[in-house]
Amino acid sequence: MDIAKIKVSEVMSRGVVTVGLEARLEEILNQLLENKVHAVIVTAKDGEFMGVVSHSDIIETLARRGQKIFELTAEDIMCPKPYYVKGDASLKEAAVKMINNGVHRLIVFSSHMGRLLPVGILSAIDIVRVVSQ
Template sequence: MRVEEKRVADVMSRTLFTVSERASVTEIVETMLNNRISAVIVVADNGEFLGIISKTDLLSGLKKYGKELLEKSAEDLLCPKPYTIEGSATLREAAQKMFAHKVHRLLVVSPSSIGKFMPVGIITASDLLRELAF
């Protein structure tokens, strides 16, 4: 399949690493480092999607809170409305959206029956570059 024909669902990562809204900054960083990822999904105890925290969010938190960052939880740092895309979108659309919003990842979502979206994957700038290279 040519890269022009590929969809987000063809290359996205379906493995989503999650943390609780009460997770400490240390837990968040450990999850990122242990899994070699640059963002985690934040969920409530009932499994509801709350937001996302990226390495950039952690750096912004460090700038804002200084040493007090270690006293914060995922709930304090999460981005509640990350940029999203549906799996049926083209890779070109994903690249355009990342570029327009100056982000390195998009949460891939699927509409749910209750009107909210459900995260089903994540696509990163690295995923897009990998597809161009191979």
């Protein structure tokens, strides 16, 4: 199997769970649990991709801020510059980006009128599933 010929859009998890910049931690945790995901995408009111909040972001924030974390919003907790990839990139390109940056997931986006709009997530597990078939 040549992963250089497979596009990210063919493998990614479609659709994303999003929260607004003003979402409080309780809402973020509810979205993570209800949707059984490890990260939520943070978007501006117009849907533009602003960042991501993952389990590890929450744990790191809790370690730094303790109990005050429940007063924070997604904008306070999120990683504002997560790694991302276009849907037409190859799985090989995505895998190299993950390895080089030590991450387990990439946000997949499309560009519309100069804005980045999240359309999916590609995880390392998604790539492993394809390679193991």
